[in-house]
Amino acid sequence: MNSYCVATYRCYDDKADFHKKAQSIAVGLTVGSWTDLPAAKQKEMEKHLGQVLSVDVTEPPGGGESAEGGTGRYADIRIAYPDANFSADIPALLVTVFGKLSMDGKIKLIDLHFSPSFMSRFAGPKYGIEGVRDLLGVHDRPLLMSIFKSVIGHDLDELTRQFYGQAAGGVDLIKDDEILFENPLTPIEKRVEACMEAARRAKAETGQQLLYAVNVTGPASKLADQAKRAIGAGANALLFNVLAYGFDTLRELSADPDIRVPIAAHPALAGALYPSPHYGIAASVLLGKLMRLAGADLVLFPSPYGSVVMPKEENMAIRHALVTDRLEADYGYRAPGDDGAVPVSPLRASFPVPSAGIHPGLVPWIVRDFGTDVVVNAGGGVHGHPMGAAAGGRAFRQAIDAVAAGIPLEEYGKSHAELGAAVERWGAKS
Template identity: 45%
Template sequence: MVIATYRVIDNPQALAKRAEGIAVGLTIGSWTELVQTRHQQVALHCGQVEGIEVIDEVSGGRVIAEISIGYPQANFDGTFASLLTTVFGKLSMDGEIRLIRLQIPNQLAAQFPGPKFGVSGCRARYNVETRPLVMSIFKACVGLTLPELVEQFEAQARGGIDLVKDDEIFFTEAYATPEARVVAYRAAAQRVAEKTGRETAYAVNLTGPVHQLQQRAQKLAELGAGALLVNMVAYGYDVVAALAADPEINVPILAHPAVSGALYGGDTYGIEADIVLGQLARMAGADMVIFPSMYGSVVLGEAATARLIGHLRSESVHRPALPAPSAGIYPGLVPQLYRDFGNDLIVNAGGGIHGHPGGPAAGGQAFVEAIRAVQGGWSLADAAKESDVLRQALEKWGTPS
């Protein structure tokens, strides 16, 4: 059974009938419309009410309740389309109701690809074994020519970071195709590596019509892309799963949360963020998952973040994925990031790198120095005495109070 739990606001006397309506309505449709001889035939596919729990009272005599429904595994075909349509399809339009938990048995979860690389595979690919990875976000890329983009990539790579990722809104190919960018950035990374000893990888935004994505991803991997940035919700989980399952696409998938707020943004509607950005992302094959941090202007909150991280790291039939909290990340936050997320982490920054007084190279280096300090057991204040770039970052952004 797949057990889905919903939070509803309703009259207490209506809960049992509503739960039964969900169980039947999302599986066999209706008992009353079936002739008696068909009852036994479809019974194995009928949903079951697993539990009803009143959580709180609200105005007007209504209550907040959690309803759990079990859906037979035989109803699913190993696609996210079948999973989401079954557990929340037409139900998502039925007033104040929110999908808050999904329990998926291992036998069904194993039909989804999960991460091809996972934490250990990404660490091996990027040659980062004992510390968090550092990723920089391209800023100001739409409308720039290829030489201008290469210049910006080189500036970020000089900071010694591990990954530079495209902006997720970079769809236009008027100035530079994804293929041209991969080739040019890889050459730039090799030039920088001759001086720094470290070759920075490039996470290219995978764009284009859905029916062409797999072929384009294969080509980008062949050309040397370091990762594929995929707008996971905009393109769909099944698209991500197809990419992850393809043996010719031998690069990690970096899942971006664009559009996901439309699913989890309400309190009484939609799907919980940890399901959207954690549970389903890992099942689909995301090796690295970007999500709103707890520190910026777009915030998930501690409880939702903890559940999301739990999905990415829990014991499972799939490899664990790397979390990449995003928005509001600056060098002074590095000790807090360690405390909140541990060592298996991507430190992902845009403004915190590009806004450094010394430019993006200095911004990246400040993060590298901050991580080195934490791993060495030093305070950032002490480390800043020996590092001008870290000192400048702390002077500009400070540390959490």
């Protein structure tokens, strides 16, 4: 039986015959031509032919100009692409479904469904949510990640001091800044050694295990070597700017048997791709489905709460893509060859890490939206705490405890000084 991956496009055009356009995509991006083929050849080529699954046209309510240019008339078009047409890797799939087509007018890739057969070629996250929790010994609450306040131009002593300040507050993960590259002041192996030593000192006081996600950077073919050197120096997690290197490079790092630490995917450059309504790739595909498929154990993305804002429904769509163990939400239609069974995801779940502008007062909102399988990620909310970074970490942990106990932050803050100070500084939205 043939197997298909399914792409959903939103396509804006004031006048196009969208059904005709859908047919031309399904043929043009697969067998090239169809109606002029002899019947015998058609029979032979049918297994390579793209299939139009649905065309849902939305006519503009008024029929006039919308605020976005044009009338706002669009169609959501679903096309099934035979797995037989591409190799089982993300570059081949993306080039097939959105290579040339991305340049063909106002069109956005809004969903992408991987066939069970295609997915079976991917190992996905090596640790995932449960694996990361196992490493930290924390299973019952949201995790807490913090980031350095500033890194460029700082030497090892300064960086280690910052690291210790964060670690002392009881955070679970600390990540490098994504713009910290190989540099003479804090080269990766020395940085890992110094920071992991600070982590050990902090653990002696807090009892808290800690993952340090060190930024893997530089020439593409040397990334795995660099990661292994960092791990050799003691690194127990990696940070990776996935979109600067492509999804297959993440997959290779994640699948490497010698890289036995979780990988946190940074969304750097993602804003060049997801925010336009007319062009690009939806955040749920880019930072959700593809990151998980490629093996990210944790995925950072702009939260709907803070300074870098992504609409809440997009955040929820990313979350769903990262954590769901059932794939029915991708369906709503039957792909050719689909036997109707609801497949269970063969991939471990990735930890969602909504980021930017997070302070302790937002923890109730984060838990309400994401549940406990979330990483609360803070920079200014830790370092900007009136009593210092360690107190900032403690304020977040207290906020997490308060939410677990069902106690409003303002009330919990009365008996927990750090949280109280944070709520006074930033407010609380509980």
